Amino acid sequence: MTGGHRRILVVEDDLETAGQLVESLTANGYQVDLAASGNEALSRGVASDYAVITIDRMLPDIDGITVMRQLRDGGVAAPVLIVSALGEIDDRVRGLRAGGDDYLVKPFSFIELLARVEALGRRSDTVVKETVLRVGDLAIDLVSRTASRRGKNISLFPREFQLLEYLVRNEGRIVSRAMLLQHVWDLHFDPSTNIIDVYVGRVRRKVDGQQAYPLIHTVRGIGYRLRAPD
Structure with a gap:
């Protein structure tokens, strides 16, 4: 990702996991915004230009799949990494078909998550943004x-x-x-x-x-x- 395009939205309701993600991504040079619910994710997602969005499927109000579909319907083109404990093949296929660009099953290694974020970020740099x-x-x-x-x-x-x-x-x-x-x-x-x-x-x-x-x-x-x- 280019220096000016390292802003990430992390959608995660578990406080411990969210804190670890924000801390680790920030330490690796990213500007991180956190949304703890589906409604907050929708509000932030449509209002800012993110390089990558990571989203948990199980949220307290709106499930991650619905959030992702609504973001896509709203014109948000940022690559989405689904991070979820639901790891069956059907779960992954459903997530990717709903608009996700990658799927990472919990528990995960942060090194792997970082590598996937970096890969999606490179893709994000090539997306032509609506002006x-x-x-x-x-x-x-x-x-x-x-x-x-x-x-x-x-x-x-x-x-x-x-x-x-x-x-x-x-x-x-x-x-x-x-x-x-x-x-x-x-x-x-x-x-x-x-x-x-x-x-x-x-x-x-x-x-x-x-x-x-x-x-x-x-x-x-x-x-x-x-x-x-x-």
């Missing part, structure tokens, strides 16, 4: 960091673009204020702060003002959702 995301008549360019509706440019400050990008990557999903604080501001404090509402208000005026239909919708008491009319 323009679209929802309805909205387009955001991830390279130039610009946005437009119906071809008309929308002037956004960097933080506003980050917020809009996160909403677009989670199209159709309800995004809470706490999620926005964590993934856009990298902050972990009381979600009752009004910084989210202020920024969403600014972005909404720029994106939806004087348009044929709104894209950004408030979900009362929870957060926001970006979606185009059916």
Whole structure:
């Protein structure tokens, strides 16, 4: 993997195993994000560009196979290494057919896991990443960091673009204020702060003002959702 593309998402609910993976991968030069549940994996997976994702099949809320399918449906192309105690042939075949790129059975040697991550990372470097995301008549360019509706440019400050990008990557999903604080501001404090509402208000005026239909919708008491009319 190239120096700038060594970010890995580890999806593992067992705290001891997760800690060992994060510690060992970090020691080998990777930037590691941890998700302890299927819902957290979906939130992180669609919002960031990972070189490799490792995922346990047995998670406390959504099983790993379902998480992987939803990530693929959401356009996530990062190679996935399934790490699971379910090691029968049928289990491995099901995992690979669901979108996994490799399968490692627990218990495993970390040296082997590292070798498989490195191999998948080399494959990830060759994947052509989508550079323009679209929802309805909205387009955001991830390279130039610009946005437009119906071809008309929308002037956004960097933080506003980050917020809009996160909403677009989670199209159709309800995004809470706490999620926005964590993934856009990298902050972990009381979600009752009004910084989210202020920024969403600014972005909404720029994106939806004087348009044929709104894209950004408030979900009362929870957060926001970006979606185009059916």
